[in-house]
Structures are given as C-alpha cells and as structure tokens.
Amino acid sequence: MVIDRTSPGAPVRVRGLVKRYRDLIAVDRLDLDIDSGEIFALLGPNGAGKTTTTEILEGFRRRDDGEVSVLGEDPQVAGRSWRSRIGIVLQSSNDYAELSVEELTRHFARYYPRARDVDEVIGAVGLESKRRTRVRALSGGQRRRLDVALGIIGTPELLFLDEPTTGFDPQARRSFWELIRRLRDEGTTILLTTHYLDEAEQLADRVGVITAGRLVALDSPERLGGRESRQARVRWRDGEEMTDSPTRLVTELAGRYDGEIPGLQVLRPTLEDIYLSLIGGERDE
Numbered sequence: 001m002v003i004d005r006t007s008p009g010a011p012v013r014v015r016g017l018v019k020r021y022r023d024l025i026a027v028d029r030l031d032l033d034i035d036s037g038e039i040f041a042l043l044g045p046n047g048a049g050k051t052t053t054t055e056i057l058e059g060f061r062r063r064d065d066g067e068v069s070v071l072g073e074d075p076q077v078a079g080r081s082w083r084s085r086i087g088i089v090l091q092s093s094n095d096y097a098e099l100s101v102e103e104l105t106r107h108f109a110r111y112y113p114r115a116r117d118v119d120e121v122i123g124a125v126g127l128e129s130k131r132r133t134r135v136r137a138l139s140g141g142q143r144r145r146l147d148v149a150l151g152i153i154g155t156p157e158l159l160f161l162d163e164p165t166t167g168f169d170p171q172a173r174r175s176f177w178e179l180i181r182r183l184r185d186e187g188t189t190i191l192l193t194t195h196y197l198d199e200a201e202q203l204a205d206r207v208g209v210i211t212a213g214r215l216v217a218l219d220s221p222e223r224l225g226g227r228e229s230r231q232a233r234v235r236w237r238d239g240e241e242m243t244d245s246p247t248r249l250v251t252e253l254a255g256r257y258d259g260e261i262p263g264l265q266v267l268r269p270t271l272e273d274i275y276l277s278l279i280g281g282e283r284d285e
C-alpha cells in the first residue's frame, strides 16, 4: 500500500519549542524538521528530552512556547481525523491480556478509516504462529511485536517508534528493521527514538542528537559529527596507527610483510564513538 499524502510540506516542523517542568527546562528552544518519507532517529542520553519532545508531537503533552506542526496541524488542538493519520507504538497490548493476537489487532483496525489487512500485519511482525494465542501468554518480545502491529495497523502517514526493539532477540530485530524499511519505502515518515546506535545506523536517513533539551548535532549517520573525515585506526599484529590515509599505510605494510599483513584491521569510528564524543562521554578503546 502506498501512502496518499494529503498535507504538503514537512510532516514535522518544530520551531523554538520549549517545555518546562517547574524550574527544569526539559526542551530548550528546539528546532526540528522531519522530511516526508524519511526515517529520523532522535538520540540522546537519559533525560535529554526525547520523550517530552515526541509526546508533544503526538499531542499528549502541552508545550510552553514555540511552534509545532505535525501533518499540517498543531497537535495540541488536532482532532480525531488527524490522530488516525499518525501511528504510535505504545505498550497497549498489556491492557488486553485476555484477547488473542488476532482479536486485538482486529479490534484496533476498527478505529481506523484506512486500516491495513489484519493478517498481513500479523505476518509482518512475525506473529502468524501466535495468532490465536492470548496476549497474556506472549513473551515480552512477542508483546512488543504486537505493539508494533497495533502502531501500524491504521496505515499511518507518520509513525512514532519509541525504543521499538527493546527486548527483541537479534533475529526479531533484523526482521523488524526490514519491516520499518518497507514502511519507509511505502512513503511512511518515521520518527525513531532509540538507545541502540546500531539500530540508528541501520535505519536512519538522518540522526539528531539532543542533550539537555537542545539539538547538538544533525546529519546522516555516515556524516554525523564529521565522522567520514575522522582518522582511521589501522591495527595489525605488531602495531597500531591512527591515519588519514589508511590505504597508503596498508599498502606500505603489505610491502613490509611481503604479502598478507598478520591480524590486519582498519577501524573507523562507529556511530557510537561519534555519539559519545558529541554528548561528552569518553570511551576506552
């Protein structure tokens, strides 16, 4: 199914967003644009303001200042039809312990004017074999997958994913990533918050890093924080060197060893290395 977009312009546009909790400034004049059809990952340490920001975008929290437009409307006043165009992965399934996977998914589908096919969605999250199982008998990771199913059943134009793969086994994460890419390819815009940097690397078209309620970096995972121009670490059995030109060093080493360089590794900074340097963390090699 391909999304038919009714609102022109960026699906998410935030200008000067401020949110205070008493004397704590949780979001501090944040500007953010999320483009149509992209996967945008919002990263930041615990307490950085990610949940506050997403919940303001979802219309669940009020802001103190700034402008927010989500699918062309102000989430603070937007109504039911707007809500049916966004998807949120909540931990909803826990509230329906006695329903089966299929019953619950069908139940949610009825709320949406453009619901996806129930069987297709259950298949997409890999729960076919649990179709008739009650929610209370699902494992933690299976429940989370069901939550994802409930978040996408309405064919949302904009999907919010808050730490979606917590508790997934590695295989389930891989197939979840595939599903998310497929949704993006169909035209869904996705806002992802995650503490898994490999997930952001795998999925995100762009990454924004926030600390203390402010956006401190914004770029593609490959370019974030000048990543592509950082030095590489060349490591081999007998040594290690930081260099701007790893190819030249490796060629030289190959000559030195007359062929295979024992234990050769060329290491570029990972997204996690870059992230930690951006938020001021240090990491031992």
Ligand SMILES: Nc1ncnc2c1ncn2[C@@H]1O[C@H](COP(=O)(O)OP(=O)(O)OP(=O)(O)O)[C@@H](O)[C@H]1O
Pocket: 021, 024, 026, 044, 045, 046, 047, 048, 049, 050, 051, 052, 053
């Ligand atoms: N309802 C609230 N009342 C008071 N303070 C709050 C409330 N919600 C959040 N905060 C504070 O606002 C700041 C931002 O919290 P938020 O939940 O947005 O962070 P986060 O980036 O989502 O963190 P995490 O990665 O831990 O989920 C924190 O210092 C938090 O203690």
